[in-house]
Structures are given as C-alpha cells and as structure tokens.
Amino acid sequence: MIAETHISENRDDKRTLVVVFLRGAADGLTLVAPLGDDNYHRFRPRLAVKRDDAVKLDGFFGLHANLRALEPAWKDGDLCIVHGAGGESDTRSHFEAQELMEHGGPNSGGWLGRFLRARNPSPNPLSAVALAPTLPEMLSGAPAAAAFESFDDFALGGFSGGKRLPPAFSLHLRRLYELETDALRDAARDTFDALARIGAIDSHAVPDNGASYDERDSFAHGLRQVAQLIKADVGLDAASVDLGGWDSHFTQKTLIEPLMLRLSRGLAAFRQDLGARMATTTVVVMTEFGRRVAENSAFGTDHGRGSAMFVLGGGVKGGRVLSQMSDLAISKWPGLTPELLDGPGDLPVWNNYRDILAPVLTRHGANADALGKIFPDFSLKPLPLFA
Amino acid sequence: MKKTSRREFVAAGAGAIALSAAIFKSTQGWLTTVGQYAGYGVERTLHEPMTPPAGAEIDPVSHALNRLTFGPGPGDHARVSAMGVKAFIEEQLAPDAIGDSLCDRATARFGDLWNEPLGEQYDAEPEALPPILRQVTLLRAIYSERQLFEVMCEFWSDHFNIDPTKGDCRWTKPTDDAQVIRTHALGSFREMLRASALSPAMLWYLDGRANVKRKPEEKPNENYARELMELHTLGVHGGYTQQDVMEVARCLTGWTIRARKDDGYAGTLLSPLTDHAAVFFRPDAHDNGAKRVLGHEIPAGLGEKDLDRVIEIVTSHPSTAHFVAHKLCARFIADEPPQSAVDAVASAFSTSKGEIRTMLRALFALPEFAASRGAKFKRPFHFVVSALRATNASTTADRPVFTYLERMGHMPFRWPTPDGYPAAAAHWRATLLWRWNFALALANDRIGGTSIRRAQLQARIGSDTGLMATLLGRQPRAEESDAWLKIGDGLALLLASPAFQRC
Numbered sequence: 001m002i003a004e005t006h007i008s009e010n011r012d013d014k015r016t017l018v019v020v021f022l023r024g025a026a027d028g029l030t031l032v033a034p035l036g037d038d039n040y041h042r043f044r045p046r047l048a049v050k051r052d053d054a055v056k057l058d059g060f061f062g063l064h065a066n067l068r069a070l071e072p073a074w075k076d077g078d079l080c081i082v083h084g085a086g087g088e089s090d091t092r093s094h095f096e097a098q099e100l101m102e103h104g105g106p107n108s109g110g111w112l113g114r115f116l117r118a119r120n121p122s123p124n125p126l127s128a129v130a131l132a133p134t135l136p137e138m139l140s141g142a143p144a145a146a147a148f149e150s151f152d153d154f155a156l157g158g159f160s161g162g163k164r165l166p167p168a169f170s171l172h173l174r175r176l177y178e179l180e181t182d183a184l185r186d187a188a189r190d191t192f193d194a195l196a197r198i199g200a201i202d203s204h205a206v207p208d209n210g211a212s213y214d215e216r217d218s219f220a221h222g223l224r225q226v227a228q229l230i231k232a233d234v235g236l237d238a239a240s241v242d243l244g245g246w247d248s249h250f251t252q253k254t255l256i257e258p259l260m261l262r263l264s265r266g267l268a269a270f271r272q273d274l275g276a277r278m279a280t281t282t283v284v285v286m287t288e289f290g291r292r293v294a295e296n297s298a299f300g301t302d303h304g305r306g307s308a309m310f311v312l313g314g315g316v317k318g319g320r321v322l323s324q325m326s327d328l329a330i331s332k333w334p335g336l337t338p339e340l341l342d343g344p345g346d347l348p349v350w351n352n353y354r355d356i357l358a359p360v361l362t363r364h365g366a367n368a369d370a371l372g373k374i375f376p377d378f379s380l381k382p383l384p385l386f387a
Numbered sequence: 388m389k390k391t392s393r394r395e396f397v398a399a400g401a402g403a404i405a406l407s408a409a410i411f412k413s414t415q416g417w418l419t420t421v422g423q424y425a426g427y428g429v430e431r432t433l434h435e436p437m438t439p440p441a442g443a444e445i446d447p448v449s450h451a452l453n454r455l456t457f458g459p460g461p462g463d464h465a466r467v468s469a470m471g472v473k474a475f476i477e478e479q480l481a482p483d484a485i486g487d488s489l490c491d492r493a494t495a496r497f498g499d500l501w502n503e504p505l506g507e508q509y510d511a512e513p514e515a516l517p518p519i520l521r522q523v524t525l526l527r528a529i530y531s532e533r534q535l536f537e538v539m540c541e542f543w544s545d546h547f548n549i550d551p552t553k554g555d556c557r558w559t560k561p562t563d564d565a566q567v568i569r570t571h572a573l574g575s576f577r578e579m580l581r582a583s584a585l586s587p588a589m590l591w592y593l594d595g596r597a598n599v600k601r602k603p604e605e606k607p608n609e610n611y612a613r614e615l616m617e618l619h620t621l622g623v624h625g626g627y628t629q630q631d632v633m634e635v636a637r638c639l640t641g642w643t644i645r646a647r648k649d650d651g652y653a654g655t656l657l658s659p660l661t662d663h664a665a666v667f668f669r670p671d672a673h674d675n676g677a678k679r680v681l682g683h684e685i686p687a688g689l690g691e692k693d694l695d696r697v698i699e700i701v702t703s704h705p706s707t708a709h710f711v712a713h714k715l716c717a718r719f720i721a722d723e724p725p726q727s728a729v730d731a732v733a734s735a736f737s738t739s740k741g742e743i744r745t746m747l748r749a750l751f752a753l754p755e756f757a758a759s760r761g762a763k764f765k766r767p768f769h770f771v772v773s774a775l776r777a778t779n780a781s782t783t784a785d786r787p788v789f790t791y792l793e794r795m796g797h798m799p800f801r802w803p804t805p806d807g808y809p810a811a812a813a814h815w816r817a818t819l820l821w822r823w824n825f826a827l828a829l830a831n832d833r834i835g836g837t838s839i840r841r842a843q844l845q846a847r848i849g850s851d852t853g854l855m856a857t858l859l860g861r862q863p864r865a866e867e868s869d870a871w872l873k874i875g876d877g878l879a880l881l882l883a884s885p886a887f888q889r890c
Contacts (some may be wrong), residue, residue, distance in 0.1 A: 093412045099552070107801025108550040108592070125817045134793065135553075141803045144792060156820070165827065169880060172870035181509050184764065184885050187816035195820070289748035370701060384838065 001328040013279045014385075016230050018223075019138065021102075022263070022287035023247035025094060027256065027301055028308030029293065029347065031067065032081050032321060039336040045296045047252055057081075060189045066260035069268035071082060073312055076146050076261065078271070078278070080385050082352035083323040083333070084306035087287050090343060092303040094247065098287035099119045101353055102138035104375045107349075111354075111374050112238055113141030115361055118370035119237060126154070126234040131222035131241045139240060149218075151225060154198050191237065197232045211273035213266065215327050219243045220266040227273045230281060237364075246287065249300040267312065279314035282360050286353060293336055294345050304346035311355050314376045317387040324350045328384060351383060358382040401664035408818055414670040428781035429493045429530060436460040437848050439856035446760045447472050449860030453761070453890035454719050455479055455536035458773025461848060461857050472583070472808055476751050480537035480573065480744050486693045492752060493784075494523050500697065501565035506663035507588060508558045517551040521799045525784040528772045539743070540564075540573040541768070542718055545807025546802070547583045549592045551800055555646065556588045560800065563588035570573045576711060576741035578620060584611075584694060587644045587664040589861050593805060596643040598636055612636035614805045616701060622713075625706030627681060633676045635701075638693035641673030642666065691832065709738035712746065716812070720759045722811040728755035738741065761860075763890050764812035767795035773890070774829055774882050777858045778839040787835035791828075794821040818890075826882035841878065854878075859886050 033049035034040045036059070041048045055064025055071050061081075063070060073079040073368035074310050104111035116128050121143055130136055130238055139145045152158055156173075157165035170192075177188035207213060207227070213220040222241040229236045243263055248255045263285070270280055290307030312318075322331045342348040352373045359382040361371060371380060425477065432482040440449050440498060441518035448467045455476065477811045478485065497519055500508075508516060508793030524540075524651040531537050547567060551560040576693045585587050593611035600607055612635035616627045645665045661837035677687040683700050686695060701707060712732035717725035733751050763775060771792060775782055781789060792798050795818040795841045809815070828834045830841075847855050855863040855871060858881050863871070871877030881887060 102801075106553075107803075108553045109860070113803070121813065123817055125816075125820055140801070142796070143795065143814055154820070158824065158825060166874045166876065167875055169827075172874060172877075172880055173883055176866065176870060176880075179642075180885050183812070183816060184888065187819055188885070190817070191819045 013283070014230075014233065016224055016226075016236045017112075017360065018281065018283045019238070019240050019365050020263075020267075020283060020285045021098075021136065021138070021240070021242050022099065022246050022285065023094070023242055023244035024248075024287075024288050025097075025116070025275045025291060025303060026246040026250060026259075026262065026287040027029065027252065027291040028083060028085070028287075028306065029290070030064055030252070030256065031062065031260065032057075032083060032308045033062050033163075034060065034083075034333055035062045036359075037333065037335055043294045043336060045295070057321060057331055058319075062168070062259075063091075064260055066257050067264040069261075070266035070310075070312075072268070073271055074319055076316040078314070078316055079318045081321045082309045082311070082351050082356050082385075083321055083382065084347055085309040085353055085356060085361055086306045086349035086351075088349065090305065092153055092302075092305075094288060095247065101286070101288050102136060102140075104354060105378060107376060109141035110136070110138035111357065112138040112240070113145070114258055114374045115140040115364070115366055115370070116145070116237060118373060119365050123237070124190045124235045126198070126229065127237045129226070129229065129236065129239050131225055131239065136240050136242065142238075142353045143339060151198055151201060151203055151228075154195070156195060156253075160271075177355060196236045198229075198254065201228045201232050203228070206273055207273040208338065209267065210224045211269045211270050211271075213269045213273075214262070217262050217266065219262050220269060220361075223266045223270040224273070227270055230274060249296065250290070250298045252295075255300075271312065282311065282313035282316070282363060284357065284360055285310035285312070290347050291336055292345055293341055293347055302344075305342050306347035306351075307348045309357065311360060311385050315386045317385060321382060325383070328381060352381075354378055355381050355383050359385045362386075391556070396453045398564060410606045411871045427562035428783045428800045428838070429489055430781040430840075431460055431530065431779055432789050433490060433778075433779065433847055434462050434466065436465045437857075438465040438468075438854075439465045439853040440653065440859075440861050441699060441856070443862050445585075447557065447757065448475075450757070450760045451475055451751070453860060454756075455538065456765070456776075457528045457538065458777040459857075459890070461779050461844065464857070464860070471541035476535075476748070480531070480747065482533035482536035485532045486610045490527055490533075493530045497523050501561050501657050505559065505562050506665065508561065511558065514559050516561050517557055517800060520564060521789065522784050524564075524799045525768075525772070525788065527576055527785065528689070528768070529775050529780075529782065530590065530639050532566055534745075536572055539747075541799075542715075543568045543572055543579065545810070546714065546818060547579075547589065548802055548805050548807035549588045549684065549800075549802045551588075552803075554642075555592045555664060556591050556772060557886040558584075559588035559591060562586075573743050575699060576736070579743075580702060581694070581698050584615070584639070584698065585642065585666050587666055587812075590642065590644050590666065595639060595850060597667075597670065597737070598640050598783075599643065600637070600640045600674040601672050607633070607640050609633060609634055612639060615697075618805055618807075620701040620710065621704055621706040622710035625704070634680045635697055637676070637678050638680065638697045639671045639676040641671075641691070642694065643672065652765075669732060673829040702741055703715045703736070705733075711741075712736055715746060716755075717807070718755075719747075720756055722813075728753050753771070761889055765890050766810075766815055766890055767792060767797035767818050770888060771825060774826060774887070775837070777882070777887075778829065778837045778841075778878070779844055780829065780837055782834075782838075783836035786837040788837060791821055791834075794818075798887050808846055822888065823883040827886075830876070830882060855881060858882065 030049060033054055035051050035054055049064050053065050055068050056062050070079060089100050102110050109163050117323045123144045124143060128139060128142050130139055130147040132147050134148060135145055148154055156170055174192060175186050213224045226239045245259055246256055273279055286309045287307050289305055291301035291304040295301055323333045325331050358371055358380050363386055440873050448464055451472045452463055452467060478765060479619050528537050549556055549560050549563060551557045567582045568585045571582060593614050594608045595611040598608040609632050613632045617623045623626055645663055670690055673690060675688055678685040685696050715728045715732055716728050720728055731753055733744045735749035835879050845854050848857055871881055874880055
C-alpha cells in the first residue's frame with residue numbers, strides 16, 4: 001500500500017496559488033492604459049484614462065487611478081502585467097469564453113483541477129478552496145476542493161446545523177477512528193487537524209502588518225480568509241476568488257471604477273497581510289476577454305478579445321508590462337492602428353492565457369510532463385514571468 | 388396516472404429546480420424546511436421480519452448486500468437470509484423480473500423524458516436536463532429494488548464517462564444514459580460498446596463527429612479512437628500502438644451527427660428541427676482504404692462496416708477481457724484486486740464473449756470476493772445513498788442532498804474527463820468532514836426534502852443494538868455501543884463512523 005501523508009508532513013513546499021477571475025470581461029485598456037498611444041485617446045474620447053490621472057508605470061503605460069493601491073507592488077518589482085492577454089477563441093460569449101478559459105481549451109474539466117491532480121493525487125481536506133457558493137469550472141476534477149463562503153462551513157456540524165451537535169460527538173468520533181489502523185485513521189487525523197487549524201483561526205483577528213480589508217466587501221473578505229488559511233498552514237495549494245460585474249456595455253465608468261477600487265485594495269491588503277509569506281504565494285488575475293477598443297455611444301465598451309492579466313507574488317520578475325512579444329524576450333506595444341485591430345476593432349490576443357499560467361504552474365511544482373496534461377493540444381510558449 | 392407531456396414536463400422540471408434552488412438559498416442556516424417538501428418524498432415499506440444481523444463480523448448476507456447494492460435498508464438482511472445469498476444474486480442478475488413500483492413512483496414526476504425523440508430534447512433549456520438526470524439517478528439508487536442493476540449503471544457511467552457540460556452533451560447525455568448505459572448494463576459488453584460508439588453524446592464528447600476525411604489531406608480526429616482503446620477496451624498498456632490509434636480513427640471516419648448549426652461536420656441539415664443529433668454515416672467523409680488494426684487486416688471498401696470490424700477486434704483482444712475484469716474486481720473486491728480474481732473474471736469475459744452477467748456471476752462466486760468483507764471504502768455517492776437507505780429516509784432527492792455530493796466532489800455526471808470518477812479510496816479520503824456533516828444533518832432531520840422517522844424505525848427494529856446492527860451489517864463492537872450510549876443518540880455518530888464508510 002502506498003504510504004499516506006499528513007498535512008503535518010507533506011508541507012515541505014508551502015506554495016499557494018490564488019486565482020482571481022474577473023467575470024464579465026474586464027476592460028484591460030482601462031485597467032492598464034497605453035497612455036503614450038495617441039490612437040488610444042482617439043478611440044476613447046470620453047473613456048480613455050487621462051495621462052494626468054493615471055498611476056504612471058513606465059513612461060508609456062499607466063494604471064487607472066483606482067488601482068493605485070497596486071503601486072507599491074509594482075515599485076517593489078512583485079507585479080508583472082501582461083497586456084493583450086486572452087484566449088484563442090473569438091467567441092465573445094461570456095459563458096463560452098469563461099468555460100474555455102477555465103477548462104484550458106475545449107476540454108472538459110478545469111486546468112486548476114488537473115494541476116492539483118498532478119501535484120497531489122491524494123490531498124488533504126483543505127488543499128484547494130473556492131471562496132464561493134459552488135466550485136468554479138477551473139477547479140472541476142480537483143481531487144479535493146471545498147467551496148465555502150465562510151469558515152463557519154468548515155466545521156464539524158457546520159453547514160448542517162451544528163447547534164444540534166451532540167456533546168462529546170467529536171470526542172467519540174475521534175476515538176472510533178483512532179481504533180483504525182490504516183489510511184482511514186490518517187485521513188481522519190488530517191481532517192481533525194484541519195478542523196483544529198481552522199478552528200484556531202480567529203476570523204476577526206486583526207490582519208498582520210497593518211493591512212486593512214474592507215469589511216463590507218465580499219471580495220476583500222474572501223482574500224482575507226485565503227490569507228488566514230495560508231498563515232494557518234492548513235496545506236492550501238490553490239484558492240479561487242471571483243470578482244464579477246465587469247460587463248460594461250453601458251456607462252462603463254460607473255460600473256467598473258468601484259470594482260477597480262475593490263480589486264486593488266483587496267489585493268494590496270492581501271499582500272500586506274501576508275508579508276513574508278508572499279514569497280511563496282502567487283496571485284493571478286484574469287478575465288475571459290477584453291473589450292472593444294473604440295467606446296460605444298452609451299459611454300461603454302462592447303465585447304472584445306485581448307485584455308490584461310496580472311501576476312503578483314514572490315519570484316515574479318515584476319515592474320514590467322509585457323505586450324506584443326518577439327522571441328519571448330522583447331516586448332513592444334505596436335500602437336492601436338485600425339489595421340492592427342482584431343475583428344470588429346478589438347485589441348488582439350498576443351499572449352495566450354496558458355502561456356501566462358504555465359510559468360506560474362511551473363513555479364508551483366508542475367513539470368513539463370504535467371503541463372502537457374494540464375494544457376493538452378496546445379503548444380506552450382511560457383512567458384518569462386519569473387526571475 | 389396521467390402521462391405528462393414532454394413539454395409540460397420540461398417546464399415543470401425546470402420550475403421545480405428553480406423552486407428548490409430558491410428554497411435552498413432562503414434556508415441556508417437551516418431555519419426551516421422539511422415541511423415544504425412533505426408529500427413528495429417516498430419511503431420504502433418495511434417488511435417483517437426485520438431481524439438485524441446477528442454476527443459479530445459481517446456475514447455473507449451483509450457482504451452481498453454491501454457490495455451488490457447501495458447499502459442495506461432495515462429488513463433486507465432478514466429477507467436475503469431467508470432466500471439465501473445465491474438466490475439473491477440470481478434475483479439481482481435478472482432485474483426485469485423484479486417489481487419496482489416504489490421507484491417508479493419516486494421518479495414518476497419526471498415523466499418518460501428519456502424515451503422521447505432525441506431531437507426534441509433540444510427544446511429544453513441548456514441547463515435543464517443534467518440536473519434532472521442526476522435527480523432521477525439518485526432516486527433510483529435509493530429506491531430501486533433492482534439494486535445491482537443500478538450499481539452497474541453507475542459502474543458503466545464511469546467506464547463510458549461523458550461530462551454533459553461539453554457541447555451538445557447537455558441535451559444528449561440523458562439519451563445515452565437510457566440507450567447505452569441502462570439498456571446494456573447487465574447485457575453484452577460488446578453491444579454496449581457499439582451503442583456507445585454511435586451514441587450522439589459520445590460522438591460529441593470525444594469528437595467522433597468531427598472525425599471526417601473529406602479530402603486526401605484531411606487528418607482524422609483521433610480522440611475517440613484513442614479513448615476507445617485506452618479507457619473503454621484494452622487499457623493504456625493493453626498493447627496498442629499510436630499506429631493502431633490512427634488506423635482505428637480512419638475506420639470510424641464519417642460517423643457523425645446532425646448538429647444545431649452545420650459547423651462543417653454534419654453535411655447538409657436535412658431537417659434541422661427534428662433531426663438534431665441524429666447519427667448517420669457520411670460515405671463522402673469516410674476513409675475507405677484498407678486498414679490494419681491490432682494486427683488484423685481490414686480490406687478497403689467496407690464503408691460503415693469498418694465499425695463492426697473494429698468492435699469485433701477490440702472486444703476479442705485478451706487485454707480487453709483483462710482490463711474490464713480488473714475494473715469489475717476493483718469495484719467489487721478491492722482497489723488492488725488479487726490477480727487470481729482478475730484472471731478468473733477475464734476468463735469469464737472471454738468464454739462468454741463479454742456477457743456481463745456471466746462475469747458478475749463468476750466474480751461473486753470467488754473466494755477472493757468472500758474474503759474481502761467490509762474492507763472497501765465507499766465513494767461519496769455510495770455513502771450518501773447507503774445512509775439514506777439504512778435509515779429508511781424519505782427524500783425528494785432535491786438540491787440540498789446534492790449540495791453534500793457537490794462538496795464531496797461526487798455529483799453524478801459531473802466528472803470532466805473520459806476516465807470517469809476514480810474508483811480507488813485514495814482519491815476520496817479527504818471527504819470525511821462532509822460525510823460527518825451529512826450524517827449529522829440526516830440524523831437531525833436537517834436536510835431539505837429529506838426526513839427519517841427515527842422513533843418508528845427504532846420501534847420496528849426493537850432495540851438500540853438492533854438499529855446499530857442494521858446500520859453496521861453486524862453486531863456493534865463494544866466501543867461503538869459504548870459511544871452510542873454515552874452520546875445518548877448515536878445515530879449520527881454511527882453513520883459517521885469508520886465502519887459505515889466501508890462496505
């Protein structure tokens with residue numbers, strides 16, 4: 001029989017991957033504006049990020065002012081941005097595009113699920129979590145993945161009315177499992193261990209390093225719980241947190257400006273809270289596709305192709321915006337000329353999301369063989385995101 | 388009873404789902420709910436005698452019930468003891484002769500959806516059918532008297548796994564379930580394989596519909612051909628080569644289905660409204676040259692008959708007998724079954740040309756089967772159904788039950804890859820917490836749409852010890868009854884205990 005491992009033993013490598021999915025197709029050209037491209041301002045007379053308002057990154061690109069909270073990560077070299085990021089499909093349907101991106105192509109099952117299976121086929125009860133009511137597609141096929149919106153669910157009697165938990169239930173249950181002699185006893189120990197670690201988390205504890213999460217923001221609350229799980233060493237390999245509402249056909253600013261604040265402040269608080277633990281944590285921010293370059297008549301933008309992805313964390317070769325790449329080395333923004341644009345006038349996809357995820361998964365323990373299985377039928381050209 | 392028309396049904400079914408979702412949302416935190424479901428759930432009728440198992444260990448009767456069914460209910464041990472294990476196995480191998488009125492009643496509100504013309508399934512909303520299929524499957528597992536048949540349907544659903552979230556499978560999987568899995572679950576493996584090869588859902592799921600050769604430079608799509616050998620027949624080390632995969636793919640070129648939109652594979656849509664998903668052979672998209680598959684020559688010009696040759700060649704291959712036998716033994720004996728058992732069942736496959744009944748009869752007679760009592764770890768679906776059966780629960784099998792299966796990663800028909808849900812325990816051990824919470828919720832009547840009649844159950848069985856023995860399939864051990872007594876009511880504890888995780 002194959003030896004089973006415990007949480008307490010198998011955490012020689014404590015790396016955690018956090019995937020933030022911006023559902024609804026976030027406008028990469030507002031998140032990370034090509035300020036130095038005059039055509040950008042021509043295409044977006046009312047919606048372009050103004051040069052004076054932006055958080056200057058490198059003399060050409062600027063973050064929207066509502067992403068200012070990410071500036072320290074950029075300056076510290078922990079944040080790399082990939083522009084013109086997206087999938088190869090031109091579906092422009094949210095549902096199809098999200099599914100394709102979460103499945104890693106027209107496969108069934110999620111890329112994160114396949115990664116987790118390759119990483120640890122016999123995992124502990126908290127190796128993957130989604131801070132959501134149900135598991136997202138990217139986690140489908142994961143060997144153990146728990147979806148919950150709050151720690152309260154992850155408790156003995158939690159989720160099912162723990163108020164009627166008979167006294168001594170836990171004690172006797174534990175005793176019965178301790179009488180076993182095989183992997184089932186070990187699995188029970190792992191579970192009680194995870195319960196103890198979660199139970200020891202004071203969900204109201206003040207975050208570390210002076211970090212501050214917005215109490216009323218579910219996204220920030222999700223990140224806060226992920227940070228607490230990481231700090232409690234529950235054995236978390238991957239976490240998924242969604243931020244939805246980016247479908248800005250109409251009055252884009254009023255829709256996405258508050259979202260950008262939530263995104264940046266949540267991530268900044270997370271990074272500050274984790275402190276040194278960020279060295280073994282990677283956050284990927286992705287969205288199903290970007291939006292049309294030209295604004296529409298309703299102060300909005302329509303479905304497009306390329307958007308921006310963020311990679312934040314330890315080992316990231318940050319402080320860079322990668323756009324159109326040559327030889328995976330030199331990045332150049334080609335300028336938004338009409339002939340460059342894709343289909344009805346969209347930012348092209350220069351960087352396939354798999355080529356951004358692949359180096360991240362490599363850092364988190366996937367070898368070349370595993371990558372081939374995680375992203376089948378695709379010729380990977382991983383971007384150089386890590387130092 | 389009035390036969391519900393398909394249209395009424397799909398509308399009602401979707402409505403019921405929306406309703407249960409709404410109820411579920413409003414009741415998180417368990418402020419309510421059972422009353423709202425009263426009247427819908429059914430319950431098995433308890434027959435006397437209900438003598439509980441008397442052995443200190445799991446006896447052959449409990450063992451047969453543990454493995455051939457989704458778990459014994461009250462009275463099952465007495466019934467099988469009276470008829471004998473052999474007769475029980477024979478009874479279960481002939482499901483058509485078993486009356487199943489309770490199960491029919493439990494699933495009646497879903498009508499006869501699966502037998503409607505396939506094209507008409509497309510009238511349903513994209514997300515309507517898979518949840519109904521799941522619900523009917525769960526109800527059958529709980530209430531059908533044809534338990535071995537349902538166990539085998541689960542087995543083959545994994546073997547020929549199709550994830551309904553891919554493409555048109557959301558409309559075509561229910562028909563695959565009826566016409567491939569349930570039609571052949573205890574019949575001929577060879578026939579089931581052929582039915583699966585021509586199932587619209589399988590043609591979608593593994594891209595067979597896109598396996599066409601219309602021009603000399605066109606390359607066949609190998610996806611199905613590979614899985615046909617790797618997962619459905621020979622097994623990954625079964626002795627086929629990449630060349631064989633390519634040759635099988637060539638043999639199967641031209642079998643396709645009418646799609647909603649002609650994306651180039653289906654040719655002209657003859658009657659797009661009623662012919663959705665109709666399977667047909669396109670001679671113009673078939674590679675009609677000579678092929679060589681696993682050492683067998685297939686002459687040029689056979690056209691659609693290539694398929695029959697391929698089915699014949701792969702099912703006659705000794706690796707297939709071995710692969711299917713190993714999988715059956717892993718399901719019914721142990722994750723790593725003894726080689727002697729696999730050989731015996733493989734031999735039954737070969738001599739019977741893949742008759743599933745013959746293989747099962749051989750398997751259940753093996754000493755290795757008898758020796759494996761109580762040692763298998765239940766998968767979550769088995770655990771949940773066995774708990775509902777053991778407590779004689781009444782349930783509508785609505786969303787609240789599935790929430791637990793979702794948390795345990797074992798929603799029926801939700802496994803994404805063609806290999807089906809894993810059989811081995813290692814994959815499932817991290818689900819203990821949700822099993823324990825399910826046990827607590829069930830014992831305390833806190834699952835919406837589900838209820839147990841605790842007092843009546845105990846009164847009918849007679850004693851604490853009797854109820855414990857009914858749940859465990861044997862007399863409780865000292866520490867089990869000790870814990871039961873100390874807690875006051877140990878029903879949840881026993882359902883959560885290590886013994887109840889096994890079968």
